[in-house]
Amino acid sequence: MEKLQLYFQYSFVRYALIVGVLVALCSSLLGVTLVLKRFSFIGDGLSHVAFGAMCAASVVGLTDNMLLVMPVTIATAIFLLRPGKKAALKGDAAIAMLSVSSLAIGYLLMNVFATSANVSGDVCSTLFGSMSILTLNKTEVTVCIVLSVAVILTYVLMYNRLFAVTFDEDFAKASGLASERYQLIIAVIIAVIIVLGMNLVGSLLISALVVFPTLSSMRISHTFRGVVILSAILSVLCTVVGMLLSMVYSTPLGATIVGMDILMYMICAVTGRYLRRS
Amino acid sequence: MKIEDLSTGYDRQVVAEHITFEVHKGDYLCIVGENGAGKSTLMKTILGLIPPIAGSITYEENEKSGIGYIPQQTDIQKDFPATVKEIVLSGTLAGMGHRPFYSKKEKAKAKEAIEMMDIWGLRDASFRNLSGGQKQRVLLARALCATREIMLLDEPVAGLDPKVTEDLYRLIREINDSGVTVIMISHDIEAALTYADHILFLGKKGSFFGTVEEYKNSRYAETFSAGDGREAGA
Numbered sequence: 135m136e137k138l139q140l141y142f143q144y145s146f147v148r149y150a151l152i153v154g155v156l157v158a159l160c161s162s163l164l165g166v167t168l169v170l171k172r173f174s175f176i177g178d179g180l181s182h183v184a185f186g187a188m189c190a191a192s193v194v195g196l197t198d199n200m201l202l203v204m205p206v207t208i209a210t211a212i213f214l215l216r217p218g219k220k221a222a223l224k225g226d227a228a229i230a231m232l233s234v235s236s237l238a239i240g241y242l243l244m245n246v247f248a249t250s251a252n253v254s255g256d257v258c259s260t261l262f263g264s265m266s267i268l269t270l271n272k273t274e275v276t277v278c279i280v281l282s283v284a285v286i287l288t289y290v291l292m293y294n295r296l297f298a299v300t301f302d303e304d305f306a307k308a309s310g311l312a313s314e315r316y317q318l319i320i321a322v323i324i325a326v327i328i329v330l331g332m333n334l335v336g337s338l339l340i341s342a343l344v345v346f347p348t349l350s351s352m353r354i355s356h357t358f359r360g361v362v363i364l365s366a367i368l369s370v371l372c373t374v375v376g377m378l379l380s381m382v383y384s385t386p387l388g389a390t391i392v393g394m395d396i397l398m399y400m401i402c403a404v405t406g407r408y409l410r411r412s
Numbered sequence: 413m414k415i416e417d418l419s420t421g422y423d424r425q426v427v428a429e430h431i432t433f434e435v436h437k438g439d440y441l442c443i444v445g446e447n448g449a450g451k452s453t454l455m456k457t458i459l460g461l462i463p464p465i466a467g468s469i470t471y472e473e474n475e476k477s478g479i480g481y482i483p484q485q486t487d488i489q490k491d492f493p494a495t496v497k498e499i500v501l502s503g504t505l506a507g508m509g510h511r512p513f514y515s516k517k518e519k520a521k522a523k524e525a526i527e528m529m530d531i532w533g534l535r536d537a538s539f540r541n542l543s544g545g546q547k548q549r550v551l552l553a554r555a556l557c558a559t560r561e562i563m564l565l566d567e568p569v570a571g572l573d574p575k576v577t578e579d580l581y582r583l584i585r586e587i588n589d590s591g592v593t594v595i596m597i598s599h600d601i602e603a604a605l606t607y608a609d610h611i612l613f614l615g616k617k618g619s620f621f622g623t624v625e626e627y628k629n630s631r632y633a634e635t636f637s638a639g640d641g642r643e644a645g646a
Contacts, residue, residue, distance in 0.1 A: 291512045298502040301492060308459040309558035310478030310506035356538035358494040
């Protein structure tokens with residue numbers, strides 16, 4: 135406890151917690167749509183593309199990696215989620231191909247054109263998040279806050295339409311709803327969340343933030359609104375507890391957060407079964 | 413709605429061609445035909461979900477505002493966590509313009525549709541726990557919220573037991589009687605001949621469009637449904 139009190143005196147710890155909470159909140163909201171539409175795997179693929187872009191950006195020596203990572207990830211998301219089920223690259227094998235290619239080329243670039251002395255350390259922290267979240271400066275935190283608030287606002291305003299498009303895209307379109315537009319907005323938001331989440335848990339584990347809260351809350355709640363609200367709460371809870379634990383016990387940050395998510399899923403699964411029986 | 417010499421299919425691959433028919437306000441049209449004859453593809457083309465390969469579809473003024481569609485059950489909906497109310501309400505969205513949230517008007521509309529489908533007692537139940545017949549009633553209520561002009565149903569009774577099937581046909585009949593145009597894909601030729609007033613038959617060797625009487629007297633009636641077709645015609 136004393137250790138934590140000491141930590142909270144540092145601004146970078148507070149920054150990390152703010153970013154953690156916001157990323158957890160955003161990813162869980164959109165996670166509901168991704169999981170229910172059977173798009174979980176796309177989130178995973180996107181995070182690897184973001185990793186590749188991140189490597190490329192650091193090799194080129196951009197001062198702000200986001201300038202390259204964000205557009206590339208958004209473009210890929212739009213490409214993968216674009217309307218029309220006949221998209222050229224939609225099968226799971228194709229997405230797997232895209233994601234390993236990005237991983238491999240990213241790592242290759244980092245290794246061949248190494249600009250820092252500790253390549254494997256850099257790669258590891260991009261993949262698993264590590265403590266790079268503690269090195270965020272004020273500008274980065276501000277960018278994260280602005281983007282997160284934009285994501286949350288968009289989500290709240292589009293909540294009913296997102297529900298309609300998630301539940302039944304064909305009906306929504308036939309009844310006159312511009313479902314393509316919402317599909318596009320979903321793609322952009324997901325890309326933003328994944329890039330933001332890379333700072334927290336790294337690109338390998340970001341899918342956990344997207345998938346776990348939704349799956350956990352689906353075990354307990356039977357309404358769409360219930361699932362959305364519960365997954366937001368569970369996600370923030372797991373992330374905060376995970377962050378605090380990793381600070382106190384010096385465990386790897388991303389892995390600790392995901393560990394909490396796994397634990398939460400098990401608790402929800404058992405609770406859900408108990409609730410249904412009684 | 414007027415469909416002229418329409419060819420439908422995916423990616424330039426023609427599934428059905430030379431389809432011509434007309435639907436007027438208040439009609440009840442059943443689309444019947446062999447598997448793979450392109451019934452669902454035709455429906456998706458009418459809905460604007462896939463572009464036509466050739467030919468034209470002309471909508472009447474009242475049909476442009478939107479069509480109520482009852483699709484075949486998708487995988488996604490099997491374990492979807494949502495209440496009946498949430499789903500029916502989502503039908504009203506298209507008429508809301510850019511307003512983000514439901515108002516009293518939408519809620520009243522949804523309530524009316526839920527009551528008409530006789531599922532008010534289930535309004536807070538989860539969709540995934542409902543029986544097949546109840547699910548279809550929910551989707552009908554949602555379609556009623558979207559439009560009172562025209563409704564397209566893709567095999568609404570598939571997989572339902574006879575009693576539930578009959579109830580559902582009666583409900584669809586009621587909806588049609590209230591002035592809603594109904595276009596329905598059906599495997600059940602007997603029911604189609606009982607409830608519908610027009611038949612569109614899609615076959616691999618040509619198609620037929622006409623009233624139920626005309627269909628019964630056509631050669632398609634015999635080639636398509638040897639057993640039950642004769643019974644229905646007798």
